[in-house]
Amino acid sequence: MSIKLFADSASDLPLSFFQENDIDLIPLQVHIDDDEYKDLLTIQPIKVYEEIRAGKMPKTSQASPQLFEESFTNLAKSGESGLYIAFSSELSGTYQTAVMIREQVLEEYPNLDLTIIDSKCASLGYGLAVISAVDQIKNGITKEELIKNITFQCQHTEHLFTVEDLDFLARGGRLSRASAFLGGLLNIKPLLHVDEGKLVPIEKIRGKKKLFKRILDVMEERGADLSSQTIGISHGDDEETALEVKKMIEERFGTKNFYINIIGSVIAAHAGPGTLAIFFLNEKQT
Numbered sequence: 001m002s003i004k005l006f007a008d009s010a011s012d013l014p015l016s017f018f019q020e021n022d023i024d025l026i027p028l029q030v031h032i033d034d035d036e037y038k039d040l041l042t043i044q045p046i047k048v049y050e051e052i053r054a055g056k057m058p059k060t061s062q063a064s065p066q067l068f069e070e071s072f073t074n075l076a077k078s079g080e081s082g083l084y085i086a087f088s089s090e091l092s093g094t095y096q097t098a099v100m101i102r103e104q105v106l107e108e109y110p111n112l113d114l115t116i117i118d119s120k121c122a123s124l125g126y127g128l129a130v131i132s133a134v135d136q137i138k139n140g141i142t143k144e145e146l147i148k149n150i151t152f153q154c155q156h157t158e159h160l161f162t163v164e165d166l167d168f169l170a171r172g173g174r175l176s177r178a179s180a181f182l183g184g185l186l187n188i189k190p191l192l193h194v195d196e197g198k199l200v201p202i203e204k205i206r207g208k209k210k211l212f213k214r215i216l217d218v219m220e221e222r223g224a225d226l227s228s229q230t231i232g233i234s235h236g237d238d239e240e241t242a243l244e245v246k247k248m249i250e251e252r253f254g255t256k257n258f259y260i261n262i263i264g265s266v267i268a269a270h271a272g273p274g275t276l277a278i279f280f281l282n283e284k285q286t
Helices: 015-020 047-053 065-077 094-110 123-138 145-153 167-169 179-186 208-222 239-253 265-271
Strands: 003-008 023-026 029-032 035-038 059-061 081-086 111-117 157-162 190-195 197-207 229-236 259-261 276-281
Touching: 003 065, 003 123, 015 023, 023 065, 023 190, 029 047, 047 123, 047 265, 059 265, 065 111, 065 157, 065 265, 081 094, 081 145, 094 111, 111 145, 123 145, 123 157, 123 229, 123 259, 123 276, 145 157, 190 208, 190 239, 197 208, 208 239, 229 239, 239 259, 239 276
Parallel strands: 003 023, 003 081, 081 111, 229 259
Antiparallel strands: 029 035, 029 059, 157 190, 157 276, 190 197, 229 276
């Protein structure tokens, strides 16, 4: 039986990836002034960065329940088996809404075969799990094995990231305004990670050079066989810095495989331009 894959736009994969691999895209929503957009479909990340730089503060909301109902009903009618890898439930209500709508669709279509995984991941940490699922489906894996492998990957994916402007995290309730103000004065950059799906600060570091060295040190402390992994790097409209960090990782760990992409509209609205995030596994599946 074929496996139909669903993923949402917070995976920070380009629209072309969804189209080329026949993945059902669940777009989260972006709001700028009085206008509402469907992430990746009616707005692209670069537009969000332009609006932020122009002084706007985009807001976001979870995926539409109506879209879930339509997508899950179509799956039930097709008779296919489905897997939806969802954005972290700690950062969005999208996962909970999907679970609720699945139960509603099951009432009318008891044959619905849909598994929903709470990735507890964000950006390319989540996106790498989707990429892995695509590759495994192409290789004819069973659904049970796929669920086991993707769950393992999500549970063992490290997210290390930093933001250019601490004030963005303060406005989103992620950091106190006093800390944000002090950080700006002293050129202090936060190093954060994702723990059980939540954003958690690790430490604050003064200066970009020290920050990048510390990121690599933490990768060495936590990473498993970094030379043979695919490392994800996502950036807040700053590809030059992403490539600089890629080169540092190559030189230090001998890593050959990378996936680099711009941070998408939804996460950009909360993190702002200049954000940099690195994703890797802290344990490899045997």
